[in-house]
Amino acid sequence: MKRVIPVFLLTVAGLIPVWRYHPSTGSTTTTAQAAEPSAPPSPASSAPVSPASSSSPSSTVASTKVVPGTAVDTVKGVFQVEVTFRGDRIASVRMLQAPHHPQTKWAIPELVTETLKAQSAHIDSVSGATVTSEGYTKSLQAAIDAKGH
Amino acid sequence: MRHVEHVMGFPVSLRIDDEGDFTGAADAVFAWLREADVRFSPFKPDSEVSRYGRGALADGELSADLTEVLGLCADLRGATGGAFDARLPGRGFDPCAVVKGWSVQRAAGLLTAAGARRFCLNAGGDVFVSGGPWRVGIRHPEQADQVCAVLAVTDAAVATSGGYERGEHILDGRTGRPATGLLSLTVVAPTLTEADATATAAFALGADGPAWAAARTGCEVFAIDTARQVLRTRGLPVAQGLP
Structure with a gap:
C-alpha cells in the first residue's frame, strides 16, 4: 500500500505536464514508463490525452475545465484519473478507475495497539501456529481434548 | 462427541455438540482429510501436488480440486505482490498454506451437510466453528500454556500463523x-479457506501484514509484532465477561 500510493502520485504528477502542454497529440507512454518502469506500454497510452484544447495557458480567467486522464496500465492494474483545472491551476484530482486490488485500497484500516497479555481462561478451543505431534502433547488444546470439556 | 486424530502432520480435534449420532459424519471428515493428505502433500512423491510440481501432469489431467487449489494460490500470490508464492525458487511446488484451510473447510462442509449445527473443528491450531458463540483462545506466542486473547466466535474460522512452533518456516516470497517482523498473526474470517490463507500470507508480509490482512474483506486481525505489541482490528470479536 505504501508503495502503490507514491507510484500512483508520481504517475499523476508525470501526466500533468502532458495534459497541459500536449493536449491533442501528446503521448503518455514515456511518462507512464518513467513512473512505473515495469509497466508495459499499453495501447491506451498512445491515445490523445485530452480532447480539450488549452488555448490560453496563461489565462487570467478562472474558467473550470474537467479533463479525463489516460487509462494508465501498470503492473497493479489500470489507473485513470480526472483532473479539474481552474484556470491553469489544478483544482482537484479524482480517481475514475483503480484496480480492484487489496494493495490499492485507499482506506487504510485502523489498527488498535495494545499490550501483550498472558492469561489462562475458560476456552473451548485454541488457535495457534500449526503444532507438531510433539508440541500437541504439551498444548492447551491437548488439555482441552483430554478433559473433555 | 469428541474425536482427535493426527492427520496431515498435525492433530485434528473434532467436537460435535448436536444430539444424535454423527459417527458416520465424523468418519467422513477424517477420511477426507486423509485423502487430502495423500493427494495434496508435497512431501509424498506420488501425490497429485508432487506430480504437478515436477511437470508430470498434463493440463487435461488436473483434477477439479487441484485446479481449485491452483486458483487459490494464484489469487493469493497476486494479492500479496509475490510475498506468498507456492513456487519459491529452489523449492518444489508447495501449496500447503492454501490446502490446509481449504481442506478443513471442506471437512466442515461435510458435517454441515450431515446435519451438524453446533461443532468445533480444530486442525493444528486452525479452528472452524459452527453455531456458537464458542470461546476460542489465541495461543500466547511465548507461553504455550497461556492465551493472549479470547474470542467469541459464531459460524466463523480462526487461523493463526507464527514461527514459535516450527521455527522460521514461512518465507517471504519477495x-x-x-x-x-511478527511473532504471530491471527485472522478471523467467514471460512477457514480465507482465514488460513490470509494469516499465512500476512505473516509472510511481516510488518506490512496486519494492515494488509485487515484490508481483506471479512477479515478481522490480531497480530503480535517482535516488540511484543498487539495490533488488532476494532471489529475483532473479543469475548466479554468471565475470564
Whole structure:
C-alpha cells in the first residue's frame, strides 16, 4: 500500500505536464514508463490525452475545465484519473478507475495497539501456529481434548 | 462427541455438540482429510501436488480440486505482490498454506451437510466453528500454556500463523528469506479457506501484514509484532465477561 500510493502520485504528477502542454497529440507512454518502469506500454497510452484544447495557458480567467486522464496500465492494474483545472491551476484530482486490488485500497484500516497479555481462561478451543505431534502433547488444546470439556 | 486424530502432520480435534449420532459424519471428515493428505502433500512423491510440481501432469489431467487449489494460490500470490508464492525458487511446488484451510473447510462442509449445527473443528491450531458463540483462545506466542486473547466466535474460522512452533518456516516470497517482523498473526474470517490463507500470507508480509490482512474483506486481525505489541482490528470479536 505504501508503495502503490507514491507510484500512483508520481504517475499523476508525470501526466500533468502532458495534459497541459500536449493536449491533442501528446503521448503518455514515456511518462507512464518513467513512473512505473515495469509497466508495459499499453495501447491506451498512445491515445490523445485530452480532447480539450488549452488555448490560453496563461489565462487570467478562472474558467473550470474537467479533463479525463489516460487509462494508465501498470503492473497493479489500470489507473485513470480526472483532473479539474481552474484556470491553469489544478483544482482537484479524482480517481475514475483503480484496480480492484487489496494493495490499492485507499482506506487504510485502523489498527488498535495494545499490550501483550498472558492469561489462562475458560476456552473451548485454541488457535495457534500449526503444532507438531510433539508440541500437541504439551498444548492447551491437548488439555482441552483430554478433559473433555 | 469428541474425536482427535493426527492427520496431515498435525492433530485434528473434532467436537460435535448436536444430539444424535454423527459417527458416520465424523468418519467422513477424517477420511477426507486423509485423502487430502495423500493427494495434496508435497512431501509424498506420488501425490497429485508432487506430480504437478515436477511437470508430470498434463493440463487435461488436473483434477477439479487441484485446479481449485491452483486458483487459490494464484489469487493469493497476486494479492500479496509475490510475498506468498507456492513456487519459491529452489523449492518444489508447495501449496500447503492454501490446502490446509481449504481442506478443513471442506471437512466442515461435510458435517454441515450431515446435519451438524453446533461443532468445533480444530486442525493444528486452525479452528472452524459452527453455531456458537464458542470461546476460542489465541495461543500466547511465548507461553504455550497461556492465551493472549479470547474470542467469541459464531459460524466463523480462526487461523493463526507464527514461527514459535516450527521455527522460521514461512518465507517471504519477495526476498526468499524467512518472514520477519511478527511473532504471530491471527485472522478471523467467514471460512477457514480465507482465514488460513490470509494469516499465512500476512505473516509472510511481516510488518506490512496486519494492515494488509485487515484490508481483506471479512477479515478481522490480531497480530503480535517482535516488540511484543498487539495490533488488532476494532471489529475483532473479543469475548466479554468471565475470564
